[in-house]
Amino acid sequence: MTAGERYVVLVADDNEGLRATTSLILREAGYELVEAEDGDDALARLSTASFDVVLLDVRMPKADGTAVVENILPEPPPPVIVIVTAYDIESDVRAKLGNKVYRVLRKPVDPTQLIDVVGEAARLARAAGQ
Numbered sequence: 001m002t003a004g005e006r007y008v009v010l011v012a013d014d015n016e017g018l019r020a021t022t023s024l025i026l027r028e029a030g031y032e033l034v035e036a037e038d039g040d041d042a043l044a045r046l047s048t049a050s051f052d053v054v055l056l057d058v059r060m061p062k063a064d065g066t067a068v069v070e071n072i073l074p075e076p077p078p079p080v081i082v083i084v085t086a087y088d089i090e091s092d093v094r095a096k097l098g099n100k101v102y103r104v105l106r107k108p109v110d111p112t113q114l115i116d117v118v119g120e121a122a123r124l125a126r127a128a129g130q
Contacts, residue, residue, distance in 0.1 A: 007122035008032045012042035012068065013057040013084070018107070022055065022084075022114065029115045031122075032097040039063025043071055051079040053118055058085040058109065059095065066093065069100050077129030080121040086110060 009031045013019040016037070023033045034049065036042035040062040046054070054072075056065035063071070068079055082091055083104045090104040091123050105113065 005126075006030075006032055007052040007118075007126075008034065009118060009122070010034050010036060010041065010042060010054045010079070012036035012055065012060065012065070014038050014060040015057070018057075022109075025111045025114055026118060029118075031118065039065065039068045042068050046072055046079075050077075053082060053121045054079045055082050055084055055118070058083055058087065058089065066096055069097050072100075077125060080125040082117060082121055082130075091112045091114055 009026055011019055011022050011026070011033060013022065014037060019035055019037070023035055033097060034045055034051070036045050038060045042054070042056065043063060056068055057067040060085070065083055080102045081100060083101050084107060085104065086107040091104050093101055093104050102124065103117050105117060
């Protein structure tokens with residue numbers, strides 16, 4: 001991230017510890033963070049604010065991560081979606097959501113990989129919005 005750039009990231013994970021750790025890592029890397037504790041909370045936040053990147057756990061109570069992706073309004077510019085999961089389900093996610101998902105990361109995610117992927121996704125989101 002370069003000086004003056006401010007990217008906003010939504011982190012949706014029902015595991016409070018993982019959500020807090022992910023948010024802390026990204027906040028220290030210079031991102032502005034908003035947290036959601038489940039899929040419904042993520043959808044509510046997405047309906048009231050714009051995000052560059054959305055990090056979604058797949059298995060959450062209420063609406064799961066795939067339901068969140070399917071219900072994101074395609075208003076330009078849409079956020080770039082990164083799925084973060086403890087399960088080996090990338091092929092299932094790709095089959096269901098196709099190109100709506102930028103990347104699928106396996107938990108636990110290495111902090112350096114997390115920062116790199118979110119950075120790529122944020123730059124892609126801004127480029128798409130121009």
